[in-house]
Each structure stands twice: as C-alpha cells, then as structure tokens.
Amino acid sequence: MHTATVTTNLGHYTKPIKSKVNTKSPEFQANYKEMLDLVQQLQERLHEATFQGSDRLLALHHKRGGLLARDRIELLLDDDSPFLELCPLAGYGQDGMTVGGSQVAGIGLVCGVECMITANIPTLQGGAWNASTMARGARISEIAWINRLPHIQLVQSAGANLAQQSRVFHPGGAGFRHLAERSKAGLPSVAVVFGSSTAGGAYIPGMSDYVVMVKGKAQVFLGGPPLVKMATGEITDAESLGGAEMHSRKSGVSDQLAMDEFHAISMAREFVSGLNWTKQTQLPIRHLRGLFDQPLYDPDEILGIVSANIRIPFDALEVIIRLVDGSRFTQFKPLYGPNLICGWATIHGIPVGILANNNVIFPPEANKATQFIQLCNMRDTPLLYLHNITGFMVGKKYEEEGIIKAGSRFINAVSNSRVPCITVVMGASYGAGNYAMAGRAYNPRFLFSWPNSKCSVMGAEQLTGVLDIVMRESAKKSGKVIDEEMAKASMEMFQTMVESESEVYWTSSRCIDDGVIDPRETRTILGFCLSVCYNAEVKGGNLYGVSRM
Template identity: 85%
Template sequence: MSRIIDPSQRDPPANRRTTGDEFGPKQASVAPHLGHHTKPTKSKINTKSPEYIANYKEMHEMVDTLNERLKEATFEGSDRLKALHHQRGSILARDRVELLLDDDSPFLEICPLAGYGQDDMTLGGSNVAGIGLVCGVECMISANVPTLQGGAANTTTVARGERIGRIAWENRLPQISLVQSAGANLQQQSSVFHPGGAIFRHLAERSKAGLPSVSVVFGSSTAGGAYLPGMSDYNIMVKGQAQVFLGGPPLVKMATGEISDAESLGGADMHSRKSGVSDQLAMDEYHAISMAREFISGLNWTKQGQLPIRHLKGLWEQPLYDPDEILGIVSANIRIPFDAVEVIIRLVDGSRFTQFKPLYGPNLICGWATIHGIPVGIIANNNVLFPPEANKATQFIQLCNMRDTPILYLHNITGFMVGKKYEEEGIIKAGARFINAVSNSQVPCITIVMGASYGAGNYAMSGRAYNPRFLFSWPNSKCSVMGAEQLTGVLDIVMRDSAKKSGKVVDEEVAKASIGMFQAMVESESDVYWTSSRCIDDGIIDPRETRTILGFCLSVIYNTEVKGGNLYGVSRM
C-alpha cells in the first residue's frame, strides 16, 4: 500500500516472524533536551465542536474507502491461479517482497492504485513496487505479479515503472527487480512498446552512474521480460523455474522453423553454464532471495547526505497533539477552509514550528520545523495567493536553499487572486517570481495535496510538473485547472459571448446538457482516484500516517547530498 506498512498488518510467509515495530530507530521514552529555542505552538482546535465532529466523521469515511481500495490493490489473482502457482513451488509476488525485506522493516508502496477504474488495466499494472530496507539499505523494489495476466506489462505498468525509475534515480536507490513476466500485453502493444523501451535505457544510465541494479528471475520471462535481467548489473536465476528468452519456442518455430523446449532454449541452467546471462544459479526461490540480499549487503552502500544525529539516534519528540485529530480539522468538502498551522503542529516534532513573516502575506504559511529529527522548511496554504504571499514564498525558498534545508509543500490552494486591482499590483510578476524560485530551487522537496490544488497554485506549490521527490494526496483532495463549477461557468460565459458576437441564439436545452456533461467530466478528472490512477501522485495516504511517511521519505532523499543553490534567472521585478 502507498504508506509505511506496519509489519503486523502484512500477511507474513510461514517462515517469517514479525513484531510490528514502527519505522525508524527506537525513540527514548523521555526525549532529552534537544536545544530547542522554539516553544510548541498551541492548538486552537475544539475537538468537541460540531464542526470538528462532522469533519472527523466524513474524513474517516473517506479513509475507510481508501483502505478498501488499497486492499483491492493487493489482489494477486484467483484462488485457482494462486494454488497452481504454489503447486509449481513458487511464492506469490508480495510474499517474495516480504522475504526480501529486513525483518520488521517498513515498505512504502509507490502508486498502488495505478490503473484504478481504467478499463483493460490490471490494478497496479500487475506489479508491486515500493521502497524498503534490504540489509539496512533503502532500495527500490519491484515485483511482477505472474498470477495476474502472467505479469504482462500494460500501459499502467509502463507509467508506474517510469515513476519508480525516476524516484530511484533522483534518490540514488539501488534497484531490485523480482522478475516473472510474459512481456508486453500484446493487445496494448502500441502504448507499451513506444514508451516502454525507456526502462532499459534507464537501466543502462543507472549502471553508468554507479547505481546498482539486481534482477532475480523466478519464472518464464519473455521479450521485454528478458531484457530487464539482461540490462541489470547482476542477475540471479532459479534452477528449474527461470526461463529467459527473447522469443519462446512458438515464436522461434514460426520465425526459424527450429523446434526447442523452453528449458534448453532459455532455462536457468543453460544461462548459468553457456550464455552467461545468469550470474548466480539459485536452487529455489528462497535461495534466490537470499542471494539478492547478499548482493545488497556487499555493496557497502552509504548515503551521500549527512542525516542529523538526532534522527540517527531517534532523539526526536512526538507532536504534542494526536495526528488522529487531523481528520477533524480538515474538511471532506474542499470548499470549507481550515488553518494549515493546525495540521503542521500535528506533523512536526514537539509541535514546534517557527513561522517566517507570520504577519505578512498571512494566506501563505512559511516556517521551519523538524520531522523525525530532520530539519524542513514548510510552505502551506491558508487561502488564495496575493502578491505578498508570492513574495514571501520566494524569499523563504531562497532561505531554505541557503540553509540546505528540504522543503515540504502542503497544498490547499485555489490559485492566485484575479481581478483588475491585483493585475495592477503585479500579481503576474509576483507569481512568476514564486514559480521561478520553485523551478530553480536545488534542495529536494516533498509535496502533500491535502485539499484543493488548482491552476497556477498547483505549479507554485511544486505540483507534479515541478518534479518534487515525492508527491502524495489525501483522500479528500482534488486537482485540476480550477474547480468544476468555476470551469463550467467560464465555459458558459465564453459560449454565450461567442454566440452573441456571431448573432446566434443559444439553445438553452442543448447548452444545459452540454454544460452538465462537461462539469461531470471535470469533476471526474479532478477526483483524487482519477489522478492517482494515472500516477500523477505517488499514492493516496491516510492523513494520520503523513508524519511517518514524511520521516521515511526524508531519510530516503538523504541518499543524495542535500544542498541548495542559486535561484536566479531572469525575473520581472
């Protein structure tokens, strides 16, 4: 699932014992003096108010729906297919991942709802993908699900693969591929073939950059499924099960007339003894997974970034306020505003948050805090953006770069203010400086969409197009060029102005039907499950798990050096 999975919630294989420890090093029962000069921010929330109670109920229902859909994403095929898979001596894909991970360690699944609601797509793209600890090393792990359409790659598989590849590249993560794939879904060959080749180019680029990749081949892997281990730095194949070939026996017979069986054509034993495609021959799947762990342990992998001592020793403070209260603070209806500071103090260590320019541009919240002992700059929305808010954000981003501090963006934004007064005040110039700063910022950023994310506000707050290291959404959130009602209203005005200019009379029945259809389409395409299905975010998360996920992601980004830089390009003053 797209969250830090508590090991006690996973279904462990029979030979795996889990205890349910939380992510990260164990905390001291009483936090020592950490040298803080910032007092905790006091909450103003009344948890007994009708508004809070109503919000909590509605948000809890949304989280329940999310959990149901995330559970759907763990589906690995019919009972019959899974039983047949076990009869062949094979382990299910999610159990392969579980065996690969360190005992009682977290796993952050990326884009688990990719393909959700799309016709002719397997949910998740017949793949399991995420970041987990292997021999203490944060690794990007992907596993074909052979019990879903043979693990064949469809359009969703390619989109998800592109995203996890980018995360692994930007965060300098070793990559482990658990391979058993029928290659491309031939019914979607045009949408898989053209973009899918980039996966192999990325493997070559990783190797040149010194980012290790290892493939473990468990079963038949054809065509593109063969190039994945072929392009990896290290390749392990399971004896008597793994078969790798560009074309299977039927294709070979059709193309050349040659008759051969699968084992002699591309079996693990042949590739280990004759072709050299295999670097290690494993006796069974457990042995293969053990070999993959051995490979990772021998990398002597270290982070290029220096994590703070208080993070490494687990000496951070918990927030003073229960993250569960976020469900009562945030409204399921994104038209109802909420104070972003109340969310922030339920995410950051000790609820200590040092605001920057708190009296200037109050619709944008900026400030510094730590999460799991790691310093962060935070930019959050309280309402629409005016020129002061944009100017404030630009300076704050500069300061974060000067301090080599990662930035957390918390979206709840309808966009920049429009109107004659604000155009005269230079809202375009101020917004351009803000977006310039976001675009040229050198420190890593993480984005959480916790409400609305509309128009240029999405851009300014480091939406998908601005390449945040990670981007997660809450189940109440919506993202589009603007709200559905506003967008359809604009379309109606433009349509009527056009008809007036051409001397035509508007057919009100036709116009009403057209506007209604358009509004329904916009509402559908701005829905969080629509955007997550297309990998526009890295997953929909329970708001209460945000702090834990942020702590994990911040640790991951320190695999690279965290260093700021010069933001200046040409910008209108």
C-alpha cells in the same frame, strides 16, 4: 522510521505551538466522521490493489513451487522493515487495466539499505505489462533515480499485453534505457528471475548489473520455442533455449544459479550487503539515534481539522503542529502574507522548511514564498509543500499590483530550487497554485494526496461557468441564437467530466501522485521519505533566473 519519544527540547528554543482546536465541537466531530468515511473507502481500494489473482491461480502457482509477489518482497526485506508502496492505485478504474499494473513497487530496507523494489505479479494476467504498468514503472524509475536508490526487480512476467501493444511498446523501451543510465551512474540494479521473462522482458536481466536465476524455473529468451520454430524452423524446448542452467553455464546472462526461490532471494540480499552503500548526505544524529519528540497533539485529530468538503477552509498551522517534532514550528514572516504559512521544523529529527496554504495567493504571499525558498536553499534544508490552494488572486486591482510578476518569481524559485522537496495535497490544488506549490510538473521527490483532495485547472463549477460565458460571448459576436436546453445539457455534461477528472482516484490512477494516503500516517511517511532523500546530495543552489522585478 523512529518512534522514540524524548522529553528534552534538544536545544530547541522555539516553544511548542498551542493548538486552538476544540475537539469536542460539532464541526470537529462532523469533519472527523466524514473524513473517517473517506479513509475507510481508501483502505478498501488499497486492499483491492493487493489482489494477486483468483484462488485457482494462486493454488496452481503454489503447487508449482512459486511464492506470491508480495511474499517474495516480504522475504527480501529486513525484519520489521517498513515498505512504502508507491503508486498502488495505478490503473484504478481504467478499462483493460489491472490495479497496480500487475506489479508491486515500493521502497524498503534490504540489509539496512533503502532500496527500490518491484515485483511482477505472475498470478495476475501472467504479470503482463499494460499501459498502467508503463506509467507506474516510469514514475518508480524516476523516484529511484533522483533519490539514488539501488533497484531490485523480482521478475516473472509474460511480457507486453499484446492487446495494448501500441501503449506498451513505445514507452517500454525507456525502462531499458534507464537501466543502462543507472549502470553508468553507479546505481546498482539487481534482477532476480523466478519464471518466464520473454522478449522485451529478457532485457531486464540482460541490462541489470547483477542477475540471479532460479534453477528449473527461470526462462529468459528473446523468442520462445514457437517463435523460434516459426522464424527459423529450429525445434527446441524452453529449458534448453533459455533456462537458468543454460544461462548460468553457457550464455553468462545469469551471475548466480539459485536452487529455489528462497535461495535466490538470499543471494539478492547477499549482493546488497556487499555494496558498501552509503548515503551521499549524512542524516542528522538526532534522527539516527531517535532523539526527537513526538508532536504534542495526536495526528488522529487531523481528521477533525480537515473537511471532506474542500470548500470549507481549515487552518494549515493546526495540521503542521500535528506533523512536526514536538509541535515546534519557527514561522517566517507570520504577519506578512498570512495566507501562506512558511517556517522551519524537524520531522523525525530531520530539518525541513514548510510552505502551507491557508487561502488564495496574493502578491505578499508570493514574495514571502520566494524569499523563504531562497533561505532554505542557503541552509541546504529540504522543503515540504502542503497544498490547499485555489490559485492566485485575480482581478484588476491585483493585476495592477503585479500578481503576475510576484507569481512568476515564486514559480521561478520553485523551478530552480535544488534542495529535495516533498508535496502533500491536503485539499484543493487548482491552477497555477498547483505549479507554485511544487505540483507534479515541478518534479517533487515524492507527491502524496489525501483522500479528500482534488486537482485540476480550477473547480468544476468555476470552469463550467467560464466556458459558458465564453460560449455566450462567441455566439453573440457571430449573431447565433443559443439553444438553452442544449447548452444546459452540454454544461452539465462538461461539469460532470471535470468533477470526475479532478477526483483523487482519477489522478492517482494516472500516477499524478505517488499514492493516496491516510492523513494520520503523513508524519510517518514524511519521515521515511526525508531519510530516502538523503541517499542523494541534499544541497541548495542558485535560484536566480531572469524574472520581472
């Protein structure tokens, strides 16, 4: 991630867009205060996600010569490397879950190579896997696969949380299948085993391309000494059964025997340095050399532009010019379908096509988006979707105008687009609008949310109102009399549930996004993610499927 500022326009003919925001206005100041409160709440919850266990357990772990999970990652990474933690709030607020799934996961630079890194937190429930571990792990694996990233796993786990065995066992096998598929596809995987890796956990080193084990610490076996004694009557100790020396000298499961944790981490770095790893698509020279302008306007101002109340609209163009290089943005069809902003820019020197909502989608907006996505595929240009959308317009007039056909073509284009896409939910993300703007179901390379955002089939009040109308019409047809007091209580309970399930921390807890981020950090995160996307091929494709004309 570069921070160089260059005064030249680097050959760009697009003039910077001038902001119309009055940063001194009461509206701006009120928005800023409310959004800052939400960002501070986010920071508190992200700090909670860094919890690695009680002081007693941390002290005991250190006494045994072990490094903490986050310290292991820090040593693995290059000096001053960024580390983009992914799905850090997995499991947040869910009963029986540890925040983050008892692991740390994200992307950082190892010997100059962007790598996916996961580390068990052995001081938090022994690093045991629970249902949130499975959800986070599945998404992490997907990101590593689609972006063609080497994967380094820092292993020390008690295995499955037996109290959640039914929620861990069934999805857990996919992790081992993914390791096999990665190996076949030539995507390197490295396992560094620091402590116990038992039962299913033994297959992580077993199926990784390269394995390092720490002498006197790492233990890998399908069944520990108690299980072996119960199953076969054999009496053995853990070190003889599955210690690092045995696996390095006899079984061959280990490829390298490390003297201590520092040695093991250096061996993992040595392996990555020898990969001769290159991106499948070359990054633009201006990105590599840091030859790009910063936005003319401070990204901090985003907090005053966007409202904490998603019912209050804001101009997405004002956000865009605080994200893109030099605040330059070439708009596509600015006078047609104005509720959807489309256009081209660069972020950290990397070209990107941007679609951003300014209101509900009408047929012109859908038609405009379809053509724009086609053009970006012709140009091999990644797409960025910025959500603030209540959905497609409804009503007799718009049905007659073909809103279904236009919307279907839009979604067809999103579905068949082949260039990488990144999604940021800036506010509302409701109904088919979520689909059209590359929501989770449409496999964006990355999806992030701002702390004010909400995501569901529609707003809680609208959904409750629709349900109330349907209930009353059904009662009328069947001749039943509605108990108004009970109906009111039922609707209030339903609305509360919908509001809860559309909250950003509810969705992030279930890995529907890849993280809730500070809006002011969006540009930096996008620049890093765009670079990561270039590990795989950045190339457009044919968007044409059968759709109604």
